[in-house]
Structure formats: structure tokens, C-alpha cells
Amino acid sequence: PLAELRPPAFPMGGLQSQSLLELLSTLDVASRDPDVTGIALRLDGAPRGFARALAVQRAVADAATRKPVIAYAESFGTADYLIGSAATALYGPPAGSIGLVGLRVDSFFLHDLLERVGVRPDVLRVGSHKTAAETFTRTAMSPEQREQVEALLDDWYGLLVEAIASGRDQTPDAVRDWIDRGPHRAGRAEEEGYLDGCRYPDEVQDEIVSRSEGAEKIEDLRVIDAAGYHALRAGDPGWRPLLTDLPRIAYVVASGGIRRGHGLRGVASDVFRGLFERVRRDEGIRGMVLRIESPGGDALASDLLWRSIMLVRKDKPVVVSMGDTVASGGYYMAAAGDAVLAESGSLTGSIGVVGGKLDLSGLYERLGIGRDAVERGARAGIHTETRGFSPDERGALREEMRSIYDLFLDRVAEGRALERDAVARVAQGRVFSGRQAERHGLVDALGGPLEAIAEVRKRAGLVPGERIRLEVLPRIPRLDGLRGLLGAASGLRLRGLE
Known part of the structure; x- marks a missing residue:
């Protein structure tokens, strides 16, 4: 799957994947390059996230208006087919299949x-729809959770159907019927107009040759892979020394859970505050795109990061680009941008607070573990796992959480230039798709990384077409890149895009 940040090359060479930004840039530049006669896409292993898949689908559709785009997969998952539907021609092998059967959200409850093992969750929340802890406290979805999941799934499914209908020149009702009858063999998909033909890879190569003027066989064409083309023509943002005086745009990727302190995992507040301060002080950086992919995390860390982004915003434009999930503390950060762009299928919002602990006293008793303690201070045991909250502790915690919630509303209202009451009406922990969030004023427009870069260029006063250099941050240390970056789960598992 496409990552937000490309890991550094293996020290001894070998194949290297592209980041989402690099793939989008490659498709855009290649489609405008007079030396490129066409684009071929091998779709097996498309991005799993819905927002990322929509971003690539939109880039393919745009590229196909300028150059022929030939797409192929041995078998299609939902994301593969969504992206391929925008191509000029879409092929699969005769024995291939299209596993497009719809979308499903699975929730698990513990x-x-x-x-059974003697553990009792003791949880508080501020926000009627702040349902993150329901995994531990319920056996099925609450009415509030079901309401918002139904609304999300309706919107996501509508986006999927609309995109396929547009790409394959079908009506939405026909696409819905076709999905309901899935999965499909390649032959039936060709008969019904959802594939342009059943082709083996060598036959797809022949198709490419037939569309290329002056070529009689594949060897007559100069074929270059996406990573190689990107390095030659589309730039290599953030991974080579900055050897020119071109205006720079910082492209900061904040991916994973938000937490306090240092470290390379997730969005560590000290690390990212340092990055934002570096961007603010560097006079050669004209603006910042903040790409966020985070389900939230620590409230204090989120507020510290909000402040750091606001300080950058005082000196240069900041445009936020939302990934698949930008919720809770992730949205807290996003609200600090001059402009916020989301993909139609992004998951965002969740303006609320949840907190609590697990009471392990029953487990300890079953295991024969004795515990005793000596305390000084009326609330010294508020965080102990040997009992639940006392009424006094519960009241204190609720008051603290309410204060955090009020601050959250204030920060969103200030960052988004909204009335506080308007924010409160769409808060309460509710989650939205990017398209829904735009209607509620939580984002400014729909778009992805390339649209965010264009917006920050405009706000920085750069001349259209003027060359710039992207500085991608943070840089991944080489050995850590080999291990991969650890992200945080969103809590909602969307089946059908895997």
C-alpha cells in the first residue's frame, strides 16, 4: 500500500516504493510531458485507505484527459477497481475476477x-457521539454510533458508486445493481461494460504498442517505471540536498497517534513542534502543507501542536491536507490551518473527549494477587487500577474533561474563524466524511495533496508555473525506514478496501 512518507532506499540498493505524493505528482507531470505517449498502470496492491484510493482515482481520471491510460490487474479488489475505472482502458486476464461486493464497517466489542476475566472499564465521555471507548463498554453499537456509521457508509458508498459510474459511463443505479451481483468473473465484467477486454499481460503490451505511433513491438518503446520517471522528471522532493535557491514549500507529514515527548513513532509533540519552529524560522520556506493522517491521541500534545501551527501561520501560509483519518486530536491540529482540504472519503471530526481506566481488581482477585497501598491526598488513588473511580474522583475527572472539551471548541472556533455555537452544534464527538465536513464548515474544500500545494503556492504569492522545491518532513532515518513507520488504528475498519 502507498505510504504517506517513502522509506529511504535500502543501503545495498533494490526496488523502492513511492509515496502517495510522489505517485500523484508522477501521474500529473507524466500526463503533461510531450515525451510521454501513454501511461500504463498495474493495479494489484492499490492503497487500502478510501481517501487515498479516491485521490489516486481522481489523478488517473485527470491524467486520462490528456494521455491514454491503460490499467491492468490480475484480480481486482474494491480499491483496484475504483482506481482502474478512471482509466482510458481497463483490462484483466480471462480467469481473473472483480471482487467488488460493497463496503462494510466491522466493529469489535470486548x-x-x-x-469474564474480571476487568471492568470505568469510562467517561464528553460528547453524545464520542464512542471510542464503546469497544470496552458495550456488546454492540450504541444508537449514536450506529447513526453516524450509517451516515458515513451511505456517503462513502455513494462516492464509490458515483466514481465508478462516471469512469465506466454507467448509471449509478446500474453500478449499484452490478455491485449487488458481485463478485464477477472477468468475462462477465467485459460483457456488461465494466472491463474493456479480457487480456493476458502480453496482450496488454500489444495494446500499448498499437496505441503508440511508430512502434511495432514493446522493445520499440522506451518504458520507464514510475519511480524512475519521478526521479528524472517529476522531482524527488525531500530526499536530495537542496542545491538550488528555488522557493521552497514545506510538506510536513503528521501520521499516527498524537503523543507527548520525543520519538520516531506517531506524532510526537516535541519532534513536530521542533519541525514547525524550523519551518517558521526558515526564510527560504514560503509556506507549509501539513498532511495529517491521525485518529488523535493525547489532549495536551494536540493543544501544544495547535499552538505551534498557529505560530507558523502568523508568518507564512499553512494549508492542511487530510488523509484517510483526521479525527479528534488530528482535527484539533487541522483546525489551525489557514485552509483545510479533505478528500471526499476522509474520516474527520470527532470533536469530543473520552477518558477513564480499567479496574483490574476482579482480575487480581481471580489470580490470587493481593494489593495494598498507603495514600496521602484525597485523590491520590484516582489513577489506580485496583478500583474504579470514587464519586468525588469521577466528578473531578468529568470537570477536567469538560474543560478540555470547552478548550477544543475554542481552538476550532478560533482556527476556523467560526462562531463557537456553530462549532458546538457539529461537535459532540460526531464523525463525518470529508464531503459531509465541508457542508458543516469543518473543511474549506475537497482535494488532496496536489490541490493543497497549489493552494499554499497561491497564498504565498508565487507566480503560477513558477518552479518550487518541496521539502518533505520529517526525514526518516535510514534504519528506521527499514523497520517501517508505526501508525495508529482509526477504530473503524472499512472492509472492501483491503
């Missing part, structure tokens, strides 16, 4: 398991 209440009964925890009860």
Missing part, C-alpha cells in the same frame, strides 16, 4: 471478554 465487554463480555473483559467481564
Whole structure:
């Protein structure tokens, strides 16, 4: 799957994947390059996230208006087919299949398991729809959770159907019927107009040759892979020394859970505050795109990062680009941007607070573990796992959480230039798709990384077409890049894009 940040090359060479930004840039530049006669896409292994898949689908559709785009997959998952539907021609082998059967959100609940082993969740929330802890406290979705998941799935499914209908010149009703009858063999998909033909790879090569003027065989063409083309023509943002005086745009990727302190995993507040301060102080950086992919995390860290982004915003434009999930603390950060762009299928919002602990006293008793303690201070045991909250502790915690929630509303209202009451009406922990969030004023427009870069260029006063250099941050240390970056789960698992 496409990562937000490309890991550094293996020290002894070998194949290297592209980041999402690099793939989008490659498709855009190649489609405008007079030396490129066409683009071939091998779709097996498309990005899993819905927002990222929509971003690539939109880039393919745009490229196909300028150059022929030939797409092929041995078998199609939902994301593969979504992207391929925008191509000029879409092929699969005769024995291939299209596993397009719709979308499903799975939620798992641990209440009964925890009860069985003597663990009792003691959880508080501020926000009627702040349902993150329901995994531990319930055995099924609450009415509030089901309401918002139904609304999300309706919107996501509508986006999927609309994109396929547009790409394959079908009606939305026909696409819905076709999905309901899935999965499909390649032959039936060709008969019904959802593939342009059943082709083996060598036959797809022949098709490419037939579309290329002056070529009689594939060897007559100069074929270059996406990574190689990107290095030659589309630039190599953030990975080579900055050897020119071109205006620079910082492209900062904040991916993973938000937490306090240092470290390379997730969005560590000290690390990213340092990055934002570096961007603010560097006079050669004309603006910043902040690409966020985070389900949230620590409230204090989120507020510290909000402040750091606001300081950058005082000196240069900041445009936020949302990935698949930008919720809770992730949205807290996003609200600090001059402009916020989301993909139609982004998951965002969740303006609320949840907190609590697990009472392990029952587990300790079953295991024969004795615990005793000596305390000084009326609330010294508020965080102990040997009991639940006392009424006094619960009241204190609720007051603290309410204060954090009020601050969250204030920060969103200030960053988004909205009335606080308007923010409160769409808060309460509710989650939205990017398209829904735009209607509620939580984002400014729909778009992806390339649109965010164009917006920050405009706000920085750069001349259209003027060359710039992107500085991609943070840089991944070589050995850590080999291990991969650890992200955080969103809590909602969307099946059908895997």
C-alpha cells in the first residue's frame, strides 16, 4: 500500500516504493510531458485507505484527459477497481475476477471478554457521539454510533458508486445493481461494460504498442517505471540536498497517534513542534502543507501542536491536507490551518473527549494477587487500577474533561474563524466524511495533496508555473525506514478496501 512518507532506499540498493505524493505528482507531470505517449498502470496492491484510493482515482481520471491510460490487474479488489475505472482502458486476464461486493464497517466489542476475566472499564465521555471507548463498554453499537456509521457508509458508498459510474459511463443505479451481483468473473465484467477486454499481460503490451505511433513491438518503446520517471522528471522532493535557491514549500507529514515527548513513532509533540519552529524560522520556506493522517491521541500534545501551527501561520501560509483519518486530536491540529482540504472519503471530526481506566481488581482477585497501598491526598488513588473511580474522583475527572472539551471548541472556533455555537452544534464527538465536513464548515474544500500545494503556492504569492522545491518532513532515518513507520488504528475498519 502507498505510504504517506517513502522509506529511504535500502543501503545495498533494490526496488523502492513511492509515496502517495510522489505517485500523484508522477501521474500529473507524466500526463503533461510531450515525451510521454501513454501511461500504463498495474493495479494489484492499490492503497487500502478510501481517501487515498479516491485521490489516486481522481489523478488517473485527470491524467486520462490528456494521455491514454491503460490499467491492468490480475484480480481486482474494491480499491483496484475504483482506481482502474478512471482509466482510458481497463483490462484483466480471462480467469481473473472483480471482487467488488460493497463496503462494510466491522466493529469489535470486548465487554463480555473483559467481564469474564474480571476487568471492568470505568469510562467517561464528553460528547453524545464520542464512542471510542464503546469497544470496552458495550456488546454492540450504541444508537449514536450506529447513526453516524450509517451516515458515513451511505456517503462513502455513494462516492464509490458515483466514481465508478462516471469512469465506466454507467448509471449509478446500474453500478449499484452490478455491485449487488458481485463478485464477477472477468468475462462477465467485459460483457456488461465494466472491463474493456479480457487480456493476458502480453496482450496488454500489444495494446500499448498499437496505441503508440511508430512502434511495432514493446522493445520499440522506451518504458520507464514510475519511480524512475519521478526521479528524472517529476522531482524527488525531500530526499536530495537542496542545491538550488528555488522557493521552497514545506510538506510536513503528521501520521499516527498524537503523543507527548520525543520519538520516531506517531506524532510526537516535541519532534513536530521542533519541525514547525524550523519551518517558521526558515526564510527560504514560503509556506507549509501539513498532511495529517491521525485518529488523535493525547489532549495536551494536540493543544501544544495547535499552538505551534498557529505560530507558523502568523508568518507564512499553512494549508492542511487530510488523509484517510483526521479525527479528534488530528482535527484539533487541522483546525489551525489557514485552509483545510479533505478528500471526499476522509474520516474527520470527532470533536469530543473520552477518558477513564480499567479496574483490574476482579482480575487480581481471580489470580490470587493481593494489593495494598498507603495514600496521602484525597485523590491520590484516582489513577489506580485496583478500583474504579470514587464519586468525588469521577466528578473531578468529568470537570477536567469538560474543560478540555470547552478548550477544543475554542481552538476550532478560533482556527476556523467560526462562531463557537456553530462549532458546538457539529461537535459532540460526531464523525463525518470529508464531503459531509465541508457542508458543516469543518473543511474549506475537497482535494488532496496536489490541490493543497497549489493552494499554499497561491497564498504565498508565487507566480503560477513558477518552479518550487518541496521539502518533505520529517526525514526518516535510514534504519528506521527499514523497520517501517508505526501508525495508529482509526477504530473503524472499512472492509472492501483491503
